[in-house]
Amino acid sequence: MMEQIVGYIIGTSTTQQATMLAKQAVRLGRYVTLEYDDQKVLGLITSVTRGSPLINDSLDDVEILDDIIFVQKVPRFIRAEIKLLYDLTSNSLPEVPPPPGTQVRFSQESELQSLFSEGEIEIGKLIGTNVAVRIKVNSLARHLAILAATGSGKSNTVAVLTERISEIGGSVLIFDYHGEYYNSDIKNLNPIEPKLNPRYLSPREFATLLEIPRNATIQYRILRKAFTEYLKDLENSFNSGQVDLSKLNETFVADIESRIEKYLGDSKKNKDSAEEVENKLEEFFERYSNIIDLTAPDITSRIRSHSVNVVDISHLDEDSMDAIVSHYLRRVLDSRKSYKRTGNGLRFPVILVIEEAHVFISKTENTLTKAWAGKIAREGRKFGVSMVIVSQRPKGLDDTILSQMTNKIILKIVEPNDKKYVLESSDNLSEDLVSQLSSLDVGEAIVIGNLVRIPSFVKIDKFEGKLGGSDPDMIGEWRKEEEESKVRSSVADFG
Numbered sequence: 001m002m003e004q005i006v007g008y009i010i011g012t013s014t015t016q017q018a019t020m021l022a023k024q025a026v027r028l029g030r031y032v033t034l035e036y037d038d039q040k041v042l043g044l045i046t047s048v049t050r051g052s053p054l055i056n057d058s059l060d061d062v063e064i065l066d067d068i069i070f071v072q073k074v075p076r077f078i079r080a081e082i083k084l085l086y087d088l089t090s091n092s093l094p095e096v097p098p099p100p101g102t103q104v105r106f107s108q109e110s111e112l113q114s115l116f117s118e119g120e121i122e123i124g125k126l127i128g129t130n131v132a133v134r135i136k137v138n139s140l141a142r143h144l145a146i147l148a149a150t151g152s153g154k155s156n157t158v159a160v161l162t163e164r165i166s167e168i169g170g171s172v173l174i175f176d177y178h179g180e181y182y183n184s185d186i187k188n189l190n191p192i193e194p195k196l197n198p199r200y201l202s203p204r205e206f207a208t209l210l211e212i213p214r215n216a217t218i219q220y221r222i223l224r225k226a227f228t229e230y231l232k233d234l235e236n237s238f239n240s241g242q243v244d245l246s247k248l249n250e251t252f253v254a255d256i257e258s259r260i261e262k263y264l265g266d267s268k269k270n271k272d273s274a275e276e277v278e279n280k281l282e283e284f285f286e287r288y289s290n291i292i293d294l295t296a297p298d299i300t301s302r303i304r305s306h307s308v309n310v311v312d313i314s315h316l317d318e319d320s321m322d323a324i325v326s327h328y329l330r331r332v333l334d335s336r337k338s339y340k341r342t343g344n345g346l347r348f349p350v351i352l353v354i355e356e357a358h359v360f361i362s363k364t365e366n367t368l369t370k371a372w373a374g375k376i377a378r379e380g381r382k383f384g385v386s387m388v389i390v391s392q393r394p395k396g397l398d399d400t401i402l403s404q405m406t407n408k409i410i411l412k413i414v415e416p417n418d419k420k421y422v423l424e425s426s427d428n429l430s431e432d433l434v435s436q437l438s439s440l441d442v443g444e445a446i447v448i449g450n451l452v453r454i455p456s457f458v459k460i461d462k463f464e465g466k467l468g469g470s471d472p473d474m475i476g477e478w479r480k481e482e483e484e485s486k487v488r489s490s491v492a493d494f495g
Ligand SMILES: Nc1ncnc2c1ncn2[C@@H]1O[C@H](COP(=O)(O)OP(=O)(O)OP(=O)(O)O)[C@@H](O)[C@H]1O
Pocket: 148, 149, 150, 151, 152, 153, 154, 155, 156, 157, 392, 442, 443, 444, 459, 460, 461, 462, 463
């Protein structure tokens, strides 16, 4: 059944863009098909305008308008800009622009299916159609950014995407800023308590957590020697079975300080540096006492394949969050490198999901996480470590790292600077697509990158389970407290 004609191409076209004079109202984000010069070209409606040569904006007398409308049939037009995306005949980009007068029709679902059905997991339907959009999961090796204004559907998208990746055997590690995945009923959930075990810290990482500046070479040397010796002695004690695990955490600072004393030497300068290191060591332990645990297994032994591994960091302060995220990123990358090199380490690829990414991969702050996120953005692909950064403040993200997120799922964004920033950080996103972002409904997204063959307007499937972290029902909680206080006071009277 041939679809009806919705309009004709007018004016000058290029191989990327054409203008249609429409016979009926058409919606943004709809796919259309143009057949000309033995090509069958798929296009996307990216803007629609309506007007009339007679009722134009120079009119300023409504009575004249009354007469015009009453007396005659008023010429009106609907124009639509079409972004030409794909030549279905040659399976490539269109090579020839459509001539004026070319008929335009809505694309048939069978034409669209051929383009969107090749991926391993379905994430939703093309907006306005029943065409399932499937994404190529291997393309996530080039990372993904999920960007949207608050309340537009980021968490729902993360839940749908990660659950379906786990169902095909994949391994995801979500840093759960709001505790919404940790308390959800996502399938294959593997909840992980955030713990920092200094045994798995490198001396440089430990020095960074102690805030020993890179140029404080004497402090760093003293710490490195004491820490390295402590770890060596600890390993020997573990191997000989002489470790009292219950005492490890409480003697950690003293054990290291006793080794610092050994490297004091007699120079005053060393003594001052050593004291500075000891102060920083005690401050470190106070600041991170709720996450330090020398008995905790390494994160790489807690991540499972076939799982949505979720680290609940919602109860931590942002410093501790940053320490956990940066450490876990480093351990996963190092372990995958080790596995690739020696066969020892994390045996399977991992997709790391960083929620509220603008906090950790900030454009302005030099966080601990930013350095490791940058390394993974640059080299993670070779080792099967990819990143999904999720943010409702795109302009707060580091632009270099954002530009390395080849794939993007962009839900509704209204803020003009956010839109501009996203456009500038994506070489596969055009102005006409970005201009649509304000008009997207909740759960509707533009998907671009290697995940899909062509830019796609997708209604993401609704996550069927329960997500935690939703907005509190304040009225309900107040009512409940009122009821309970009545019960308490009546029990007190009775007593
Ligand atoms: N694809 C969708 N289909 C239907 N409803 C959706 C979809 N995505 C999100 N919603 C609904 O919209 C609301 C907000 O969704 P969600 O929490 O995912 O947005 P968000 O961008 O993560 O918000 P926040 O920034 O507050 O975390 C929820 O009630 C959710 O059920």
